[in-house]
Amino acid sequence: MLPIEKDDIVLCVLQEGxxxxxxxxxxxxxxxxxxxxxxxxxxxxxxxVLRRMLSDELVVVGDLRGEGFTDWVGRIDDVIGRVEVELDGFDWNPRMASCWLRNTDAGDELARSVGDRGCWPDD
Structure with missing residues (x-):
């Protein structure tokens, strides 16, 4: 059995956010x-995991420009497709050169509700 669940991935990213x-x-x-x-x-x-986070309106995908975070707008499937195309261009190793995630208010609320329990069992 795995020590973590996929929900833990969501919570970890939200806590960092x-x-x-x-x-x-x-x-x-x-x-x-x-x-x-x-x-x-x-x-x-x-x-x-990304589909879950977007469907539950926990995060927004976007990029960083001079004025700050710019949301990518569109249907969830379109946003996920755009992310995948961009990541394919970086061979799934973007090193900060690709898109970013911004917590929504709902994402912040969920992250705070679980407290500071750490992301993984060994964190």
Whole structure:
């Protein structure tokens, strides 16, 4: 059995988002850790978790420009497709050169509701 659940990935990213915007690399890294333990494909785990976060209106995807965070608007499938195309261009290793995540008010509320329990069992 895995020591974490996919919900823990969501909570971890949301907790990091309480302080600042979260680079997409963070979500990829957590999904990669899950995939290595579970045998699932990283891309599938990533897409499932991101879809959940967007569907539940916990985060917004966007990029950083001179004026700050700019939301990517569109249907969830379109936003996920745009993220995947961008990540494909970086071979899924963007090193801060791709999109970012911004918590919504609902994401902040959920992150605060679980307290400071850490993301993974060894955090």
């Amino acid at each position: 309480l302080d600042d915007w979260v680079m997409i690399d963070t979500l990829i890294g957590r999904c990669r850790e899950w995939a290595e333990q579970s045998g699932e494909a990283v891309r599938g785990v990533f897409t499932e």
